[in-house]
Amino acid sequence: MSRIGKMPISLPAGVEVKVSSDNVITVKGPKGELSQKVNPSITVKQEDGVLHFERPSDSKEHKAMHGLYRALVANMVKGVSEGFKCVQEVIGVGYKVQATGNVIEMDLGYSHKIFFELAPEIHVETVTEKGKNPIITMTSCDKQVLGQAAAKIRSLRKPEPYKGKGIRFQGEEIRKKAGKAAAK
Numbered sequence: 001m002s003r004i005g006k007m008p009i010s011l012p013a014g015v016e017v018k019v020s021s022d023n024v025i026t027v028k029g030p031k032g033e034l035s036q037k038v039n040p041s042i043t044v045k046q047e048d049g050v051l052h053f054e055r056p057s058d059s060k061e062h063k064a065m066h067g068l069y070r071a072l073v074a075n076m077v078k079g080v081s082e083g084f085k086c087v088q089e090v091i092g093v094g095y096k097v098q099a100t101g102n103v104i105e106m107d108l109g110y111s112h113k114i115f116f117e118l119a120p121e122i123h124v125e126t127v128t129e130k131g132k133n134p135i136i137t138m139t140s141c142d143k144q145v146l147g148q149a150a151a152k153i154r155s156l157r158k159p160e161p162y163k164g165k166g167i168r169f170q171g172e173e174i175r176k177k178a179g180k181a182a183a184k
Contacts, residue, residue, distance in 0.1 A: 005066030009051040009074050012081045017051060019044050025073055029080030032121065032141040036076060038069045051077075079141035086150045090134040092157075092165035097134040099126040104136065108157040108167075116153060119145050135170070 011017060015029040025044060026035040038044060042065055045052045053070045055062040078084075090097050096107040104124060106114045118124055122140045136153065140146040150169070159166035161177045168174060 003067075005053050005055065005063070005070045007070065009070070009077055011049045011051065011077060015077055015081050017046060017077070019046060025076075027073070027076040027080050029077075029141075031080050031083045034076045034080060034142060036069070036072050038073075039065050042066060042069050044069075044073075075143045079143055083139055083141050084143050084146050086138045086146055087170040088136045088138075088150060088153060088167055089170055090136065090157075090167050091159070095134065095157075095165075097126045097128065097136055099124045099136075104153070106156065109165075114156055116156070118149055122146060122149055136167075 012029075015027065018026045018028075020026070023038045023040050023042075023044070024035055025038055026033065041056055041062060043054045043056075045054065051073065053066055053073075055066040090106070090108070092109060094107065095109060098105045102118045102120060102122065102124065104116045104118065104126070106116065108114060118138070119140075119142075121142055122138050122145065125137045126134060127137070128134045138146060138150060154167050154169070157166045159168045159172075159174045161175060162179055164174050164176060
């Protein structure tokens with residue numbers, strides 16, 4: 001991870017970064033504001049619109065934290081400037097999805113409907129067209145929160161290997177198994 005930590009983070013126009021005395025990095029941009037506490041052993045320097053991360057030694061722990069915090073802050077910078085997007089497909093006969101505000105109402109073949117409440121920083125849209133699978137599109141400036149919500153939604157009905165029914169990420173390939181062979 002140390003190679004990742006050595007790479008500088010260039011700040012796009014409209015993004016402000018503040019490093020406080022207690023090693024809390026706050027990134028503010030057009031899409032929102034995020035903050036992350038950095039381990040005190042990792043030093044952060046801001047020069048001419050570029051962030052640099054430095055570690056005190058080459059120990060395994062410092063190398064790991066060096067790459068980790070650089071990656072987290074890079075995701076924060078990208079999130080507040082461009083944002084992140086996650087698209088999921090709901091595949092199955094009779095499966096329905098509808099979003100009202102920050103609550104997703106899902107009909108996934110169970111005896112009851114599932115109501116999933118999202119974090120306030122996630123914006124959700126659902127599209128249901130006749131003859132096509134329902135699609136859930138989530139956008140957020142926080143990659144961690146978005147990924148956690150997407151994984152939790154997928155776990156409600158994982159794609160099964162025989163027919164492929166379930167919730168999957170758009171473009172995800174599911175390895176299908178052959179069913180029972182006809183006996184003759």
